[in-house]
Amino acid sequence: MTTVIKGGTIVAADRSYEADILIEGETIKAIGPDLKGDTVIDAAGAYVMPGGIDPHTHLEMPFMGTTAAETWESGSFAALSGGTTMVVDFVIPGEDGMLAAFDAWAERSARQASGDYSFHMAVTGWSEKHFDEMEKVVARGVNTFKHFMAYKGALMVNDDEMFASFQRCAALGALPLVHAENGDIVAALQQKYMAEGRPGPESHAFSRPPEVEGEATNRAIMIADAAGVPVYIVHTSCEQAHEAIRRARQKGMRVYGEPLIQHLVLDEGEYFSKDWNYSAQRVMSPPFRNKSHQDSLWAGLAAGSLQVVATDHAAFTTAQKQFGLTDFTKIPNGTGGLEDRMPVLWTRGVETGRLTPNEFVAVTSTNIAQILNIYPQKGAILPGSDADLVVWDPTLTKTITAANQKSIIDYNVFEGIAVKGLPRYTISRGEVVWSDGQNSGPRPGRGKFIARKPFPAI
Amino acid sequence: MTTVIKGGTIVAADRSYEADILIEGETIKAIGPDLKGDTVIDAAGAYVMPGGIDPHTHLEMPFMGTTAAETWESGSFAALSGGTTMVVDFVIPGEDGMLAAFDAWAERSARQASGDYSFHMAVTGWSEKHFDEMEKVVARGVNTFKHFMAYKGALMVNDDEMFASFQRCAALGALPLVHAENGDIVAALQQKYMAEGRPGPESHAFSRPPEVEGEATNRAIMIADAAGVPVYIVHTSCEQAHEAIRRARQKGMRVYGEPLIQHLVLDEGEYFSKDWNYSAQRVMSPPFRNKSHQDSLWAGLAAGSLQVVATDHAAFTTAQKQFGLTDFTKIPNGTGGLEDRMPVLWTRGVETGRLTPNEFVAVTSTNIAQILNIYPQKGAILPGSDADLVVWDPTLTKTITAANQKSIIDYNVFEGIAVKGLPRYTISRGEVVWSDGQNSGPRPGRGKFIARKPFPAI
Amino acid sequence: MTTVIKGGTIVAADRSYEADILIEGETIKAIGPDLKGDTVIDAAGAYVMPGGIDPHTHLEMPFMGTTAAETWESGSFAALSGGTTMVVDFVIPGEDGMLAAFDAWAERSARQASGDYSFHMAVTGWSEKHFDEMEKVVARGVNTFKHFMAYKGALMVNDDEMFASFQRCAALGALPLVHAENGDIVAALQQKYMAEGRPGPESHAFSRPPEVEGEATNRAIMIADAAGVPVYIVHTSCEQAHEAIRRARQKGMRVYGEPLIQHLVLDEGEYFSKDWNYSAQRVMSPPFRNKSHQDSLWAGLAAGSLQVVATDHAAFTTAQKQFGLTDFTKIPNGTGGLEDRMPVLWTRGVETGRLTPNEFVAVTSTNIAQILNIYPQKGAILPGSDADLVVWDPTLTKTITAANQKSIIDYNVFEGIAVKGLPRYTISRGEVVWSDGQNSGPRPGRGKFIARKPFPAI
Amino acid sequence: MTTVIKGGTIVAADRSYEADILIEGETIKAIGPDLKGDTVIDAAGAYVMPGGIDPHTHLEMPFMGTTAAETWESGSFAALSGGTTMVVDFVIPGEDGMLAAFDAWAERSARQASGDYSFHMAVTGWSEKHFDEMEKVVARGVNTFKHFMAYKGALMVNDDEMFASFQRCAALGALPLVHAENGDIVAALQQKYMAEGRPGPESHAFSRPPEVEGEATNRAIMIADAAGVPVYIVHTSCEQAHEAIRRARQKGMRVYGEPLIQHLVLDEGEYFSKDWNYSAQRVMSPPFRNKSHQDSLWAGLAAGSLQVVATDHAAFTTAQKQFGLTDFTKIPNGTGGLEDRMPVLWTRGVETGRLTPNEFVAVTSTNIAQILNIYPQKGAILPGSDADLVVWDPTLTKTITAANQKSIIDYNVFEGIAVKGLPRYTISRGEVVWSDGQNSGPRPGRGKFIARKPFPAI
Ligand SMILES: [Zn+2]
Ligand SMILES: [Zn+2]
Ligand SMILES: [Zn+2]
Ligand SMILES: [Zn+2]
Ligand SMILES: [Zn+2]
Ligand SMILES: [Zn+2]
Ligand SMILES: [Zn+2]
Ligand SMILES: [Zn+2]
Missing domain, CATH: 2.30.40.10 (Urease, subunit C, domain 1)
Known part of the structure; x- marks a missing residue:
């Protein structure tokens, strides 16, 4: 056939x-x-x-006391409808450790996914158990470990934990990923804004300024350099973080940066809506930035100092967002994008002349396939x-609207584009x-897990 | 077969x-x-x-009152012996204009070359004739035009000439190349050192400091940006020039930089030999730099802010160099490298871990094939x-020595490496x-001219 | 008394x-x-x-076929009314050379000025006569020489002329000043916009983009460094120029930058008025910039990378501006500011917390007195x-309006502030x-010429 | 009289x-x-x-299990003999808190000092007691609080402690000072080098690379910016830290940097001596750097991006250094310099043309007097x-030698200069x-404590 x-x-x-x-x-x-x-x-x-690869999703993720509403079934089909044929999702270990979490993720995805998928594993603490489990996780086909420098009291790791894990990555031939925001300062600023009686979604942006991301990016890079391992910074949203990445690359360090389609086209003005729901729906970390940062991100994609466009798809319903009605720190962080990443990037990137079609392919598929060591099985x-x-x-044209989307969510941050x-x-x-134009639907269970081999240990 | x-x-x-x-x-x-x-x-x-492509050679070039001693026959065979299967040579028009010069170059190369070749065309002035001839040159398969910001009184063009030519390149779908040194300041510094009674080869370096190259690089980029055309800076030798390129790329400008293998591994100490011949043999423009610049260039290749490693092979014999015995400004500028580029880059780049083998291929072949619009015929x-x-x-190993080289020249700047x-x-x-180990020899006439199509006009 | x-x-x-x-x-x-x-x-x-010092004025300057309408009488009184007790004006030599021009300037100012004044001398070409006259100009109390990199075909000097003059400055203990815009590119862009049928004032801004200023600033600095002399960049209007200055200072070079009060508070939006007069009144070089540049300039004043706030007061009436009604290149370049520099800077700088009162004094008076070698006679x-x-x-408060100003001009670019x-x-x-509140008026003839000694020769 | x-x-x-x-x-x-x-x-x-002010001394400091051997008597006289008339010493609180430590410092200094002195207070943890005591410390005439980002397990504070203290500084009108090295990474690298069997003094340098200092400097600046307070980085030793300071200043942030005379003239080669004592005597944090960093520091002093030259005088005898004979982490950190700072800076800075005599005064006395809010009582x-x-x-000339010094220590890191x-x-x-040439001696007890008023609270 x-x-x-x-x-x-x-x-x-x-x-x-x-x-x-x-x-x-x-x-x-x-x-x-x-x-x-x-x-x-x-x-x-x-x-x-090549089909798009979105290396940054959180389908059905338990987070902030709830679970991301986008299921593997709806999410993976939404991806396919937008040209994305593979997603890489973050496994977040609970008390039972990495392997148990891996199993839970594997079960949910295997049952529901219409397209292929793979996993990153989060390292949310440090102990001998972590040290040991990492090797087993690599054996299961995961060559990337995620570290959160924010979410204090929850997922956050501190510098010596991160350094230990990075050294372990180097030994295992794995690549560390980093969510780079200074969690101490974010937590303190959150308290400050709440204490000042400013509980609205705009305080989410105020409590996570670009400097806080730039600082953490710079720190993660230093720690990776000391550990002798490359590093991949997820959701690079601002010039400050991009500057830290560029500065490191100029010294020969191997550092990757991943802007999200959201940060490329949406700005902080979204948080100043009079409609609480509207703003809360846009709450994610890092938050949307002043427009001037967008130029920096687009130029980075053209120059090669940033390599990948992702979504950080972590979609909560408006009802879930309302957990934070009186306290912005309780608004579940995350927005959607899986379905719209490629059309929006093409429209705002290729149609405008910022990116060539070849660069579009590079940043939506080929580069990440190489970084994740699955090229040319994928990305080619x-x-x-x-x-x-x-x-x-x-x-082909359309106007994005939640009314017609494949995503399960009741809104869309790109509405009207x-x-x-x-x-x-x-x-x-x-x-x-x-x-296009046919009545395609999900095909749960046809998606396969894509194992990824480690790199040669350093 | x-x-x-x-x-x-x-x-x-x-x-x-x-x-x-x-x-x-x-x-x-x-x-x-x-x-x-x-x-x-x-x-x-x-x-x-992929066979190496050296995009910067000057075989049998008439220059500074003499002619580069390396012939198409010896040079193209030297290239093959070092893994370089194609060279791109600079046609320098004389009084009869571009087309006549093209014919002369074509005749010499067709008769002698063992490997494939292509041409860049130099724009050494500006007039309606230049405007008209450029289109005909493009029709003959040349999509790159070279501009000299130095060699005042000879090849140098000034800013408005360069701007006019860059705009013409944009209209024709051609890429401007630039030799970036401030010719006014070089000429004045040359006079100064001669006037001060310092006629030795070291004054060659003193009269062409890195700032002079950085300045011209920065200027060429601005002019290209104003003309709306990408630009390729040849022989990027120093941090100052690299910084200008990086800064432009960070703004989304399409700028390429080409370090030479010489500048990656040799430094200005070469000009302080007590042996006049030794130093004069190393006289080229830009001159070798302080070692600190080498780190910048290597990092640029790894980071992607510099894309191509070339040689500027313009080889004069010691006898020719001696035209400048009492006046460094009369030493023919140029060194060899065609034969050694790839082994030296591999040894100092890949063996040391600075570059991956894939990056080695990119900077010796693939990137320039894409830039010159002959990919994937070449470079793949x-x-x-x-x-x-x-x-x-x-x-395989060897120690480089002029005694065994294929090049016609009586010395080698990499001697002993x-x-x-x-x-x-x-x-x-x-x-x-x-x-390797067989008695291979030149096969004059088997090399073919590789025509290159223009890019879509801008 | x-x-x-x-x-x-x-x-x-x-x-x-x-x-x-x-x-x-x-x-x-x-x-x-x-x-x-x-x-x-x-x-x-x-x-x-300390009374303010405005080191950049053009009173009664013959320029672009007319003469700046602001007289020494009106201008020096306008200055005093705004707290500026000394101006330094640019002597522009005509065919009769520097000394004759000096005499003309001295006569006009001595007769009319209410406050003290001093002169810079422009170097608008290069010859033995220039070389000789410079020494005599220094003997008359001028230790600064101005160089125009723009105004091609008129005041512009090219790189070797500038290098020669800078070396002469070094020998005489004088400081070179530079109007930094690439005159070749400006001239070509002017032709382009006229050829495209865009003769309005907005084309003035389009033909002098920030890159053109940044390039020239970078070049001037390189040439000064080669000549071994400090350099002072007048009317630094944009991040590109400021970046070049910062980069040089970071290497230990002695470079000064002078933002104008206009560029600190007005932006390019001024050129898009539907009222031709309004926009033409704002035509000056460099033109007003995108707002993002203002942050750069303010930060430079706070950080010390920029040292002086001036006005480039060159005031033409609306009638004079109309010489360029059908051709923006004929609009006399220049705006006023002498009277408003200090109140506007205080309001937008000190009242907002950007500058301390001490920094206000430094950038309006003390720094330039030191740079011009008249400290502590002035500036202290x-x-x-x-x-x-x-x-x-x-x-004290007021709303700036041409209706009440001391300047002779019929408009004010700060109107309404x-x-x-x-x-x-x-x-x-x-x-x-x-x-304040009294009926003060000019006192022509009471102002004195302030001679300035050269620095030790380098 | x-x-x-x-x-x-x-x-x-x-x-x-x-x-x-x-x-x-x-x-x-x-x-x-x-x-x-x-x-x-x-x-x-x-x-x-103006007499020199050394704002960074540790006389008789209890540290690393011993006490700095330089006494207030010997140290303050050594200072005077080298032209330094005032020192500012760091009070390090023990278990009894800030006020008790203040008393101990006050008692020792009052009894012994020949010249004037003042104190900084260290904040080595965070609690309500710290919050309360800071106000009392300010009332006693201290407007500066020191924070250690290194010395993990001892003096180190983490990010949220630092942020809390910085906010308290802002409220009290005090200036935070920071020792900027990433203590987590230093500690981990120390363990690593010990584990690898490399216990010598050179491992001290390897475990505190410039990136570790640059990172912490960048982080401290971000935290100060978030707290809305200026920040002063002590012992800025490398380009990475200087870059972070410059970058912040370019954005208008109020950040100060303090290179030490040691880092300006000594380099990491000192740690490679075959004489253990020689290298151990030079152990201080940050360690001496590669020579290339010195250019950066000197340029910063000329450009104004660095403001103060200090010594971090913390002098331990060779016998004390030998506590770390088999474990470099136990070598008491610190070197001398109080006596030699001004002559060495003059010789290497002013005599070479890097700094003017006025800049020498600025960086040895006037700038710090302004920063510490005691100008013009001191520094003028x-x-x-x-x-x-x-x-x-x-x-006047001399060759520095421990044999003739006033310091109590048995060696001198500037020996032979x-x-x-x-x-x-x-x-x-x-x-x-x-x-000079007289038999001057200490005059214990004539030195006075100089109280410093807070700045207006922010
Ligand atoms: Zn994240
Ligand atoms: Zn995420
Ligand atoms: Zn060249
Ligand atoms: Zn060449
Ligand atoms: Zn001007
Ligand atoms: Zn002017
Ligand atoms: Zn310290
Ligand atoms: Zn200290």
């Missing part, structure tokens, strides 16, 4: 060219002119690109690669899982 | 993997396991990489690519043109 | 303290508690500060200093020349 | 001029030509400068100022306390 994608322009990270793609089973069999197959997918007038259009593909029609450039088809390991 | 390269690890810019390569005629036909062909090339234990190992390949044996990592075979469009 | 300023708080660059000031004749005789004199000036509730409140003082009442903090009295060499 | 200093050139931070100084009792009475007094001090051919030559003066003879420029006389509140 073979499929041919015919008549499109293949857009890879390194080049664009006209060719057909022959898919046999789940993988790409051949690329070239005039290929034939049992089924034909029409790509005329379209770009054929090469013979032997998984046939995770998107037939991208640059003439008109996008140009959407998937005509999304293909996951050879199967068409989304067709 | 087919050839298979068997048993090697293919190293491309984006990944490393084990596979054989099937060559049919001049191009790569297939890549995969267990390929078969009429002839077998043994790559066991070796890396198979893909079906359909020219079979320009090097079977790189990381265990022990390299580890050398071509076992070099293959040019399917033919083995260099085998 | 003595005067005592009683009851005020003396604010100097280094400290604030309560004391009276005894003036005898033209100079400060004593500072201390309970001083007595023939006349008493009431400073209760006020700050007593010390026994022996000229009694150039301003009794600054922080409670409400200031808080104004001179209660301005004292020039011991005489009260401005009293 | 009056004294006149005759015939010298007064060098202040803002200017140099020839004048006599009349001292009446302990203060400067008059400055001018031809003054007369009961006693005459000959300043012919000499510079008369003005009527009413304390007559703390040094008659600086630029022709030839200085040019020494005090001819040092005058403390009107008394000559040091005369």
Whole structure:
């Protein structure tokens, strides 16, 4: 059983060219002119690109006393509908440790996911048990460990814990990831704003200023450098953090930065709505920033000092957000984006000339596949690669609205944004899982876990 | 007639993997396991990489009253022996204009070259004739125009000439290249040192300090930005120039920087030899710098703020150098490097851990192929690519010495450097043109001119 | 005949303290508690500060085919009314050379000025005559030479001329000043906008973008460094120029930057008025910038990377501005500010907490007195200093309007700005020349030329 | 009883001029030509400068299980002999809290000091008691509080403690000082080097790399910014820390940096001696750095991004150093410098042209007097100022050697350095306390405590 994608322009990270793609089973069999197959997918007038990879999601995450409402079923299908064929979700260990949490995540995802997925593991403390479990986690196909410098009293680790874990990563050939905000200062500022009688969502932004993120980014980089390991900074939202990353890279350090599509296009003005719900729906960490930071992030993607665009998809309903009605520190942190990342980035990045189509592919798929050591199984259009593909029609348009979204959530932070450039088809390991204008739906259980090998230990 | 390269690890810019390569005629036909062909090339234990591209040579260049001694015959063979399968040489127009110079270059190269080649065209003044000829030069397959901000009274163009030419490049879909040193200040400093009775080669370095290069780099970038065109800075030798490039890239400008292998490993101490010949042989522009600049350049290659390693191969004999015995300003500027670029870069870059093998491929071949718009014909190992390949044996060693070099010149600026990592075979469009330990020799006339299409006009 | 300023708080660059000031004749005789004199000036509730020095004016300057309408009589009185007791004006040599121009300037100023003044001399070309005249100009009491990198075809000098003049400055103990914009690019962009049929005042801003100023600033600094002389950049208007200055200072180079009060508070939006006159009145070089640059300039004043606030007062009437009705390149460049510099800076700088009162004194008076080598004759409140003082009442307010200004011009770029903090009295060499609420008027001829000694030659 | 200093050139931070100084009792009475007094001090051919202030000493400090051997008696006299008329010492509270420690310090100093002194108070933890005591400490004349980000398990405070204390400083009008090194990482690296069997003094340097200091500096600045208070970084030793300070100042933040004379002239090579004692004597934190950092520090003093040169005088004998013979972490941290700071800075700074004499005065005395809010009582030559003066003879020379020093210590880190420029006389509140070539000795008990008022609360 073979499929041919015919008549499109293949857009890879390194080049664009006209060719057909022959898919046999789940993988790409051949690329070239005039290929034939049992089924034909029409790509005329379209770009054929590697399926998007969103390396930063929190589906059904237990957090802040509730659970992210986006399920693996709804989330992974929303992703496919937007051209994203793989997500990497963060496993957050509870009291039973990393392996138990891994199992819980694996169970939920295996049962529900329509597209492929993989895991990062969070390191939320330090002990001999952590040391030991990390090796077992690597053996299960996870080569990335997440560290929170914020969420004091909950997920936060301090500098010596982080240093210990980073050294362990180096020994295991794993890559440390960091949520970089100074948790001590955030906690103190939160108290301050509450004490001053300012419990609204805007205080969320005030209590997490860009300097707090820049500082932590700079600190994480120093600690990684001392540990002799590269480091990946998640949700780089501001010039201060980007500056720290650039400064390190200029010294030859191996540091990666990941802006979110939200921070690229939305700004702090969102927190000043008179509608509490509207603002609370936008509460995430780091918060949206002053517009001037957006230029910095876009330039970083073009210059290569930032490498990946993600979403930090952690979607809570308005009802859940209202847990924080009288106390902004109780608003569950997180927004959606999984479904809209690629159309919004194309519209605001490629259509405006900021990014080339090849750079679009690099930052949505290829770079992260290389960073996560799953390239060219994912992130590439090469013979032997998984046939995770998107037939991208640059003439398709829509206006984003929660009313029509695949996400389970009752709002959308991109509401009203008109996008140009959407998937005509999304293909996951050879199967068409989304067709524009057709009545596609989730296919729970067809998504597979993608194990990732460690890098050579340092 | 087919050839298979068997048993090697293919190293491309984006990944490393084990596979054989099937060559049919001049191009790569297939890549995969267990390929078969009429002839077998043994790559066991070796890396198979795209042949090197040196985008900055001056073979048989008329300059400073003489002609660079390295011929197309000797130079292109020296290149092959070091793993470089293509050179891009600078056509310098004389009084008869660009087209006449193009013809002269084409004649010399076609007759002598063993490997492939292409041309950049220099713009050394500005007039309607220049405006008109540029279009014809593009039609002949040249998409890059070189501008000299130094060599006052000779090749130098001033700011409005450069701006006019850059705008013309934008309209033609061509990329401007710049030799960035402030020619006014260099000329004045040269006079000053001569007037002070300091005619030795060390005054060459003193009269071209890093600030003079940094300034011109910064200026060229501003002019390109005003013209709305990317810009490529040749022979970026110092932190000051690199800083200007980084600063521009951080703003989203499209700027490229090209360190030379010489500046990556040699320093200004070379000019303080008691042996006049020794120092004069090292006279080139920009001059070698203080060691601290080397860290900046290496970090730039790792970070992506610098993209290409070249040689500026412009080789004059010691006898020619002696034209400047009593006046350093008359020493023909230029050194060799064509033959040693790749082994020296591997030894000092990859063996030391500064660069990955993939980054090595990127900066010696793939990046410049993309920048020059000849990717993936060159710079790639893909079906359909020219079979320009090097079977790189990381265990081969030698000590560089002029006594054994293929270059025609009577000295070598890398004399005495022990390299580890050398071509076992070099293959040019399917033919083995260099085998380690065999008695390979030049094959004048087999090299072909590689035409390059313009980019879409801006 | 003595005067005592009683009851005020003396604010100097280094400290604030309560004391009276005894003036005898033209100079400060004593500072201390309970001083007595023939006349008493009431400073209760006020700050007593060194009179302001505006080091950048163009009174009655012949320029762009006309003559700046602000006369020495009106201009020097306007200055006094705003607390500025000394101006330094630019002598622009014509065909008859520097000395003849000096004489013309000296005649006009001596006849009309109410307050003290001094001169900078422009170097608008290079020849043996320039070399020789510079020494004579220094002998007449001028230790600063101005260089224009813009105004191509008129005042502009190129790099080797500038380098020659800078070296001459070094030898004479003089300080080079630079108007830093790339004149080649400005001229080309002017032609471009005119050719595109965009002759309005907004094209003035478009043809002089910040990059053009940053580039020239960077170049001037490099040339000064090569010449071994400090350099003073006039009208630093943007982050790009400030960045170049900071970068040089971080290397130990002696570089000064002078933001104008206009650039600190007005932005490019002024050029988009539907009223041609309104926008044309604001045409000056460099043009007003995007608001983001203002933060950079204010921070520079606080950090010490920028040292002086000036006005570039070059005031043309609306009728004169209309010379450029159909061609923005013919709009005489220049705006006023002499009268409003100190109140506006106090209001937007000190009242907002950006600057301390001591820093206000430093940047309006003391720093430039030191840079110009007339400290502590000017710029200080010390026994022996000229009694150039301003009794600054922080409670006085007014709304700036052309209707009430002392300047001769028919508009004011600060129209409508409400200031808080104004001179209660301005004292020039011991005489009260401005009293708030009194009917003060010009006193032509009482101003004196202040000769400035060269620095030790380098 | 009056004294006149005759015939010298007064060098202040803002200017140099020839004048006599009349001292009446302990203060400067008059400055001018031809003054007369009961006693005459000959300043012919000499510079008369404000006495030096060393704001960073640890006399008789209990630390690391021992007590700094330099006593108040020996230390304060050593200071005077080198032109330093005032020291500011750090009170380190023990279990009994700040006030008890203050008393202990006050008792020791009052009994022994020959010159004036003042105190900083260390905040080494956080509680309501700290909160309360800080106000009482301010009432006793201390407006500066020190925070250690290193010395984990001992003096170190963490981020939320520091933030709390900084906010308290803001409320009290006090200035926070910070020892900036990441204590977690230092501790972990110390363990690592010990575990690797590298117990020698060079491991001291390896375990405290510049990045660790740069990181902490950056963090302290962010926390101060969040608290809305200026911050003073002690012993800024490297480009990384200086960069963080510059970056903050460029944004308008009020941040001060204090390089030590040791870091300006000594480098890490000192730790590689084969003589354990030699290297251990040089152990201090931060350690000496690679030479490239020195350029950064000198440029910072010239540019104004660094303001003060201090010593961190904490002098332990060789016998004390030997507590760490088999474990570098037990070597008492600290070196001397009190006596040599001014001659070494003059020799390496002013004689070389890096600093002007006025800048020398600024960084050794005037700037810190302003920062500590005791200007112009100290740090100035003005009527009413304390007559703390040094008659600086630029022709006096000596070679520094422990054999001849006033310090009690048995070695000197500047041993063998030839200085040019020494005090001819040092005058403390009107008394000559040091005369070159005379047999001056300590005068225990004549030094006075200098109380410092808080700044206006923020
Ligand atoms: Zn996060
Ligand atoms: Zn997250
Ligand atoms: Zn060149
Ligand atoms: Zn060249
Ligand atoms: Zn100007
Ligand atoms: Zn001007
Ligand atoms: Zn310390
Ligand atoms: Zn200390």
